[in-house]
Amino acid sequence: MRKYVLKRLAQVMVILFCILTILFVLFRLAPGDPVTRMVDPEMTPEESQHLIEQLGLDKPIWTQYLIYLKNCSTGQFGYSIHYGEPVAKVIWEKLPNTILLFTTAVLLSAMVGISWGKIAAWRKGKATDLVLTIAALVTHTLFLPWLALLLVWIFAYQLDWFPITGMVSDEVWLDPTAGFFTKAADVLYHMVLPLTTLFLIHFGSYLLVMRSSMLDTLKxxxxVxxxxxxxxxxxIRNKHAAPxxxxxxxTSVGLSLAFSINGGALTETVFSWPGIGRELVFAVSQNDYPLAQACFMLISTVVLMSNVVVDxxxxxxxxxxxx
Amino acid sequence: MALLTVENLGIGYQTAKGLLKAVDGVNFTLEPGHSLGLVGESGCGKTTIGMALMGLLPPNGRITEGRIILDGLEISAMSEDELRKVRWNKVSMIFQAAMNALNPVKRISAQMAEAIQVHRPEVDDHQAMERVEGLFNLVGLPLERLYDFPHQYSGGMKQRAIIAMALALNPKLVIADEPTTALDVIVQDQILKETKELQRQFNIGIIFISHDISIVADVCHQIGVMYAGQLVESGPAEEVFFNSQHPYTQALVRSFPTLAGPKTKLAPIPGEPPNLTGTIPGCRFCDRCPKDTASCKLDHPQWRQVGPGHHVLCDHC
Known part of the structure; x- marks a missing residue:
């Protein structure tokens, strides 16, 4: 067991190195470069030269690669070109928001999907099974942005039950008298629609996997x-068949949990959720190498590690x- | 009083082609501590009878006629809740180990203790484990393998564990459905001997289901030969095996090799059993029978006594 885990961790290191290299190459190959974005046409040549040197962009590509590897291995991901702040700080600001929304969504849909899948298999061919299976198939095949917009339109715009966007209400969070629970309730209130969207899209796959697996087991x-x-x-159902x-x-829950830290660019965009997914898209479009690289690094590491954990x-x- | 009485038992499976009468008009009794072997080829209804005795017919199967009376209780008229209390308590089953009868993710000891505690809620975990240890000793399983998982056991050990599990609550009747079929002959022989010994020791009634008439003749007091859902010959084991009267029984005996005695050519039985969805007017074995006459196809054969306790369902024997 120990030997196996060590072996797997060694594999993870090798794969991470490959991913780092691919990331480095990909970002340098991508059209556009950060200099043209950062350098103001009104700057003097000296000023722009200074900036380029400061960013290390004047060095030969091999040197850049080596510096990059050294920084990554020591956990220094540098400064975001766009924000001018340490990358780690930018990520740590957004990551909890993403984890809060997406990890909750995965756990919720997995728990509900698995228990409903169990029931559907147990009542195979009966009305319960039919309703659950059809519901799972329909919601699972819906297009996420469409469903998200539909929910926003109905429940936020027409009925005005929930906020249209965002994660917090300014008036609550700026109110010095608001306690922890008031603030938490505010976040929960903002979470309802995005969480519902993600739940509806995802519970079906767990339900269907659990149902078919359970049907095999029952034979x-x-x-008998x-x-x-x-x-x-x-x-019989819970102690013998389900385990x-x-x-x-x-496997499917483990990997979904891992991927949940990268959030979803679509969901986060529709609901203006200040998470990693939106940040990543933004970083890529702004050629913010350090930020984008760090985001990808983080996601790769978590996915690789959770593979080991699942095994x-x-x-x-x-x-x-x-x- | 007989431990088990089966009266005119009929069992049907609802299929797309209509009701399939898997068991038709079967009668037998079993005395306490005695053993009855049900033999016949695949699909003859022997396993169906075994399942019906436990009240475990599949959803599309039901008892269409007759009664099963076990130890004064009418199994065939019980509700699911009543049956659940009888199962394993009064009648247990020895499954075939090669089939996935042990849950792969649960420890052997836990699976045995579970059977005890379901029926004896007053037994605490410690007492249950003591009982499980006793059962391990009984069937000759080493105690250090108590907490193993099924996949860590060999085929023979699994079979012993399954036998031990069947004895957990001192049932009066045990149904053994092809218990040794998947084992090699040496282990098979050991396990059969031990089973016989345990049966004598605890005075258990056994219904032994097998396709191998020589094993059944060796293990059981009585033999019932089944063909196409009916009993066709029944009687004391020696009588039925060495003095078979029904042409099907004779063919069954000839179709298994013997170790002792002169070398003879094995005789397969030509043809196939009849389709059981319709009604069959005459004798069911008729199409494959060497002795058939014109009248066989027309009338149901009648039971006749051919020796002490030895009966046969054939008009020409």
Whole structure:
């Protein structure tokens, strides 16, 4: 087990190195360069030269690459060209917002999807199954921005139940008397629509995976044995069938959780949610190399690491898997 | 009083082509501590009977006629809740280990303790584990393998664990459905011997379901030979095996090799069993029978006694 984890971590390091290199090359190949954005045409040549030197853009590309590698390995991602602040600071400001929205959405849709999938499989062919399966298929195939806009139009614009955009109301957060719970409630209130959108889009895939996995499990002989032992149907479903059925679902939840830190550019844009997804798109369009590179680095690391975590977790859930 | 009485049992499966009568007019009784072997080829209805005895017919299957009475309780008339209390408590089942009968993600000991605690809620975890240890000793499984998962066991060990599990609540009747089919002959022989010994020790009634008449003859007191949903010959094991009367039984005996005795050519039974969805006017074995006459196809054959306790469903034997 230990050996396996160490081996996997070594693999992660190699892959990260490859990703770093690809990122570096890709950003240099992309059209446009930061100098033209940063350098004001009214600056004197000396001023612009100074700026370019300050950004390290005058050095040969190999030197830039080596500096970049050294900085990445020591955790120094430099300064955002656009904000002029440390990249880490920019990311840490946005990341919690994304995690709050997207990780909650993944957990919620996974929990609901898995338990509904279990029920659908258990009542296969009955009305419950039909309604759940059709609902899952329909919502899962909806186009996210369309659904998001529809919800905003109905519930925020027409009915005026929820705020149209943003994550907080200024009047609440600027009010010195507002306590923690008032502020939290305000954020929750803003979260309702984006969370609903993400939930509707995502619960279906978990439901369908869990349902089909559960149907396979229910055909197994140990289910007949459990019934022969005189177990209650509920215990057969929850203690014997489900623990076997959710093995394939774990992978999909684990990876979704990992990807949830990159947020969703579409969702964050529609709801003006100040998260990483929007920041990433912005950084790329502004040729803000350090910021974009750091964002991609962060996402790659989390995805790679959660692959390892999912594999290790698998060994705990399924005793047949040993490394 | 007989431990088990099966009266005129009929079981049908609802299929797309109509009701398939998997079991038709089956009668037998089993005394406490005795064993009955049900033999026949695949699809003859022997497993269906086993499942019906546990009240575990699949959703499209139902008892169409007759009664099953176990230890004074009419199994065939019980609700699901009542059945659940009888299962494993009075009648348990030995599954075939090669089939995925043990839950792969649960420890063997936990699966056994569960069977005990479901029916005896007053038994705490500690007492349940003591009982499980006792069962391990009983079937000759090493105690250090108590907390293993099923995949860590060999086929023979799994089969022992399944036997131990079946004995957990001292049931009066155990249904053994092809318990040793997937094992190699040496392990098979050991397990059969041990099963026989356990049966004697605890005075358990056993219904032994197998396609191998020689095994059944070795293990059981009584044999019931099944063909196309009906019993066709029944009687004391030795009688039925060595003095078979029904042409199907004779063919079954000839179709298995013997270790002792002269080398003879194995005789396969030509043809296939009839389709069970319609009604069959005459004898069901008729199409494959070497002795068939014109009248066989017209009338249902009648049960006849051919020896002490030895009966056969054939008009020409």
């Amino acid at each position: 197994e002989d140990y289910i 044995l459990a019934r022969a032992k005189g177990l209650k149907e509920r215990d 076997n059925a959710w093995l394939p679902v774990v 290790v977790l698998y060994a705990y859930l399924d005793p047949r898997i040993r490394y």
